[in-house]
Amino acid sequence: MSHPKFHRDGRAKPFAGNTVIAHLPPDGWLARSLAEVRAEAARASFAGKLALLPVASYHMTVFGGADDQHRTPGLWPKGVPLDAPMPVCDEVVxxxxxxxxxxxxxxxxxxxxxxxxxxxxxLTLVDADEERRLRDLRDRLSAATGVRKPGHDSYGFHTQVGYLLEPFTADEQADFEAAFEAWRERLAGQVLELGAPDYCAFDDMLAFRPRLRLPVG
Incomplete structure (x- = not known):
């Protein structure tokens, strides 16, 4: 089965949509560390099975909005016609x-x-209060947009460095797991601070265009 977002050679497929994300600060410790991880992954035995994302695109998704390929109730904003052009959906959201x-x-x-x-x-929030505040924001974004996807309450926060294009061989899997554990240990311990999230539109997984920064209040 082909990857929905990437061709087998790593080129991005069209995948338009909108989302609320917190970009990793480009001069912050995590963005710099992930750039090093990306460079190491590009030289690894398993590199040919990965589509590595541009460092400038690194972010944490706060709330996934709508996309052009999933036009069903719950995945598409309530009240927006299911056949509405993506730019119209972006504007309404x-x-x-x-x-x-x-x-x-x-x-x-x-x-x-x-x-x-x-x-x-x-990624995990540093304490229960931080978890509550971010989950509350997700709930309010869902209520405002009319989008509520399966797994809304159990969604796991993360930052994506690349996508797996096809299964690893046994040797590649072992190499990846060993490398990943080393990378994860390298990143552990430090606290990542994210600012106000941006509402963004995108044409594919390589870039996210800010349209609105959520107001602080």
Whole structure:
């Protein structure tokens, strides 16, 4: 089965949509560290099985909005015709989000406990209060947009470095797991602080165009 977002040679497929994300600060420790991880992955035995994302695109998804390929109730904004052009959907969602406030910073760490999922780093909030605040923001974004996807309450925060294009061989899997554990240990311990999330539109997984920064309040 082909990957929905990438060709087998790593080129991005069209995959238009909108989302609310917190970009990793480009001069921050995690973005710099992930750039090093990306460079190491590009030289690894398993590199040919991965589509590595541009460092400038690194972010944490706060709330996934709508996309052009999943036009069903719950995945598509309530009240927007299922056949509406994507730019119309983007505009409607942007208008609905203008009154949704946020309360940054949001503080997270790389999660060492969750299973490995190529090629992303799972994140966990530093304490229960941070978890409550970010989950509350997700609930309010869902209520405002009329989008509520399966797994809304159990969604796992993460930052994506690349996508697996096809299964690893046994040797590649072993090499990846060993490398990933070393990378994860390298990133553990430090706290990541994220600012106010941006509502963004995108044409594929390589770039996310900010349209609105959620107001702080």
């Amino acid at each position: 942007g208008e609905r989000l203008k009154g949704v406030t946020c309360a940054p910073p949001y503080r997270l760490r790389v999660d060492l406990a969750k299973p490995i999922q190529p090629f992303r780093f799972e």
